[in-house]
Amino acid sequence: MATKTPLLDQCPTPERLRALRPEQLRQLADELRSETIDAVSVTGGHLGAGLGVVELTVALHYVFDTPSDRIIWDVGHQAYPHKILTGRRERIRTLRTGGGLSGFTRRSESVYDPFGAAHSSTSISAGLGMAVARDLAGGNNHVIAVIGDGSISAGMAYEAMNNAGALGSRLVVILNDNDMSIAPPVGAVSGYLARLVSSSQYRHLRNLGRQVAEHLPRPLQNAARRVEEYARGMVMGGTLFEELGFYYVGPIDGHDLDQLVPILENIRDEPNGRPVLIHAVTQKGKGYAPAEASADKLHAVGRFDVVTGAQAKAKANAPTYTRVFADSLIKEAKADDKVVAITAAMPSGTGLDLFGQAFPTRTFDVGIAEQHAVTFAAGMATEGYKPFVAIYSTFLQRGYDQLVHDVSIQNLPVRFAMDRAGLVGADGATHAGAFDLAYLCCLPNMVVMAAADEAELVHMVATSVAYDAGPIALRYPRGEGVGVEMPEKGEVLPIGKGRIVREGNTVAILSLGTRLGEALKAAEDLAARGLSTTVADARFAKPIDKELVRRLAVEHEVLVTIEEGSVGGFGAQVMQFLAEEGLFDRGLKVRPMVLPDRYQEHDNPAKQYDEAGLNANGIVDTVLKALGANAQVRTA
Numbered sequence: 355m356a357t358k359t360p361l362l363d364q365c366p367t368p369e370r371l372r373a374l375r376p377e378q379l380r381q382l383a384d385e386l387r388s389e390t391i392d393a394v395s396v397t398g399g400h401l402g403a404g405l406g407v408v409e410l411t412v413a414l415h416y417v418f419d420t421p422s423d424r425i426i427w428d429v430g431h432q433a434y435p436h437k438i439l440t441g442r443r444e445r446i447r448t449l450r451t452g453g454g455l456s457g458f459t460r461r462s463e464s465v466y467d468p469f470g471a472a473h474s475s476t477s478i479s480a481g482l483g484m485a486v487a488r489d490l491a492g493g494n495n496h497v498i499a500v501i502g503d504g505s506i507s508a509g510m511a512y513e514a515m516n517n518a519g520a521l522g523s524r525l526v527v528i529l530n531d532n533d534m535s536i537a538p539p540v541g542a543v544s545g546y547l548a549r550l551v552s553s554s555q556y557r558h559l560r561n562l563g564r565q566v567a568e569h570l571p572r573p574l575q576n577a578a579r580r581v582e583e584y585a586r587g588m589v590m591g592g593t594l595f596e597e598l599g600f601y602y603v604g605p606i607d608g609h610d611l612d613q614l615v616p617i618l619e620n621i622r623d624e625p626n627g628r629p630v631l632i633h634a635v636t637q638k639g640k641g642y643a644p645a646e647a648s649a650d651k652l653h654a655v656g657r658f659d660v661v662t663g664a665q666a667k668a669k670a671n672a673p674t675y676t677r678v679f680a681d682s683l684i685k686e687a688k689a690d691d692k693v694v695a696i697t698a699a700m701p702s703g704t705g706l707d708l709f710g711q712a713f714p715t716r717t718f719d720v721g722i723a724e725q726h727a728v729t730f731a732a733g734m735a736t737e738g739y740k741p742f743v744a745i746y747s748t749f750l751q752r753g754y755d756q757l758v759h760d761v762s763i764q765n766l767p768v769r770f771a772m773d774r775a776g777l778v779g780a781d782g783a784t785h786a787g788a789f790d791l792a793y794l795c796c797l798p799n800m801v802v803m804a805a806a807d808e809a810e811l812v813h814m815v816a817t818s819v820a821y822d823a824g825p826i827a828l829r830y831p832r833g834e835g836v837g838v839e840m841p842e843k844g845e846v847l848p849i850g851k852g853r854i855v856r857e858g859n860t861v862a863i864l865s866l867g868t869r870l871g872e873a874l875k876a877a878e879d880l881a882a883r884g885l886s887t888t889v890a891d892a893r894f895a896k897p898i899d900k901e902l903v904r905r906l907a908v909e910h911e912v913l914v915t916i917e918e919g920s921v922g923g924f925g926a927q928v929m930q931f932l933a934e935e936g937l938f939d940r941g942l943k944v945r946p947m948v949l950p951d952r953y954q955e956h957d958n959p960a961k962q963y964d965e966a967g968l969n970a971n972g973i974v975d976t977v978l979k980a981l982g983a984n985a986q987v988r989t990a
């Protein structure tokens with residue numbers, strides 16, 4: 355049977371791609387695009403961004419000598435076409451599944467991935483580091499960082515450009531400007547880029563670029579210098595990037611291989627290397643009608659039908675935690691006009707798109723700028739507002755010094771609504787909310803809560819609104835709740851108080867967060883073995899409920915704590931208290947259950963928790979091991 359991808363089939367590696375004639379590249383790009391769509395239709399994942407860089411990916415591997423020349427994809431969510439071209443096509447339909455390819459770039463996966471990513475805005479810094487290392491070692495390879503218009507809103511990108519402009523090292527930055535982040539981009543820089551692109555010079559340049567290319571004989575190299583000079587000359591005056599010390603080229607059409615290839619060749623062959631920024635205009639979702647038509651350009655999708663674009667819908671048994679958070683905050687904000695909400699470029703992921711519809715003037719999308727988001731919230735708190743920073747646990751890591759220095763030391767009542775707490779599944783270790791308990795519980799002044807189910811989340815939102823004495827954080831996981839009955843109204847919880855969910859007298863399981871269901875299952879199992887078991891929901895990781903912990907310690911033989919976080923979080927708080935109070939001294943067996951001390955691979959979350967041992971069986975095992983011989987006697 356004739357293959358649908360004859361040229362792509364000939365190019366399992368970039369070496370083979372570089373043997374093609376320039377006029378074959380258009381067809382290769384078309385085949386690569388259709389292979390990308392087909393693969394993601396099977397696996398789900400990030401689609402729109404990859405479709406927008408198909409031509410860029412082909413041109414970069416065609417012009418540059420990868421892997422010796424380094425291509426660094428910022429975030430890495432657009433790198434599926436790059437994976438297909440760099441020896442990973444055979445495994446591309448395993449993307450983001452257990453044991454399969456990562457959804458991002460990863461050094462351990464391929465020599466063509468010189469830098470791993472998944473959090474944004476790191477590529478220019480990493481690229482500059484590689485370029486300077488090359489210069490020190492007397493090398494001559496090229497380093498190319500590809501960064502999106504959303505990701506270039508982050509401070510880190512400017513720190514890197516500031517340094518690059520001063521060092522003057524040979525580095526190519528490609529600004530992939532598709533006028534989209536996950537949501538439409540925000541901010542003054544975004545406006546600035548739009549003005550550069552919409553200038554008449556750009557429209558003129560596009561036509562000119564085509565005319566030049568059409569009238570010049572092949573090979574295209576002959577046109578290289580002229581096209582690039584035209585491109586460079588078209589923008590009048592110094593661009594922001596030129597002021598920062600970059601040689602600015604653009605805006606150019608990032609889908610036009612007849613422009614891309616000669617311009618990249620020209621820059622590659624430039625004898626006096628220096629930092630160069632190529633401003634490439636692309637379209638997110640390019641070449642796939644359902645993606646082009648969708649509001650988010652199909653940024654991330656589940657499995658879908660290639661012909662219609664319709665995504666397979668999982669049957670929902672309960673609302674997502676994100677939705678419950680958004681609905682609760684909207685209710686609270688109706689009653690309290692001081693409540694405001696802040697997101698760092700994640701309105702839909704955090705539910706703030708809904709809050710924004712209800713309260714447009716009280717919702718702030720600050721762009722990919724987590725550090726700023728935290729201090730901006732701190733500023734609002736000083737003026738009597740009640741800011742909720744709605745943020746994924748993993749992205750709050752970016753704002754840690756701001757959390758300590760601007761919020762916690764000044765004891766400002768900023769509320770942190772941390773979504774995606776615990777293991778998140780297909781995005782893997784980079785996106786796991788594994789560390790927030792550890793990095794928050796060690797800070798003076800912090801109150802830290804974790805919802806055991808969606809009704810608890812409603813109460814915790816209400817508690818956060820009411821609590822004005824200092825910073826407070828609430829955490830909840832990705833995905834659906836457990837389907838409990840929902841309260842009409844959130845109840846304000848007493849700070850630092852847990853609740854007993856089931857009474858027993860031999861084993862105590864003190865659970866924080868949504869492992870509560872597994873703790874209850876374990877209690878049933880233990881009871882069937884003759885081990886009467888208490889289960890408590892701690893609700894607060896800090897301050898811990900000392901009275902409750904003391905009681906559990908005194909009245910039971912074994913105390914297990916369990917949380918969806920790393921060592922150093924809730925369990926560590928409990929252990930510290932037990933040690934300080936001398937509660938270990940009478941032979942209490944304490945077993946803190948936390949995530950393992952390693953980065954867990956992408957898989958579905960249930961499997962990830964099984965692998966971590968944080969499930970009912972793991973709890974039962976832990977208890978039986980703690981009781982040792984006694985358990986054998988009881989269970990016999």
Ligand SMILES: Cc1ncc(C[n+]2csc(CCOP(=O)(O)OP(=O)(O)O)c2C)c(N)n1
Binds near residue numbers: 473502638722
């Ligand atoms: C530090 C950080 N914050 C937020 C995100 C979530 N995120 C992933 S991709 C993305 C949008 C990036 O936009 P852009 O760089 O323009 O790339 P595009 O998807 O448009 O190609 C965001 C906000 C992230 N990965 N890292």
Ligand SMILES: CC(=O)[C@@H](O)[C@H](O)COP(=O)(O)O
Binds near residue numbers: 400832
């Ligand atoms: C690449 C990135 O950081 C986001 O697109 C992330 O993958 C979103 O994760 P959720 O699907 O949990 O919103």
Ligand SMILES: [Mg+2]
Binds near residue numbers: 530
């Ligand atoms: Mg973009």
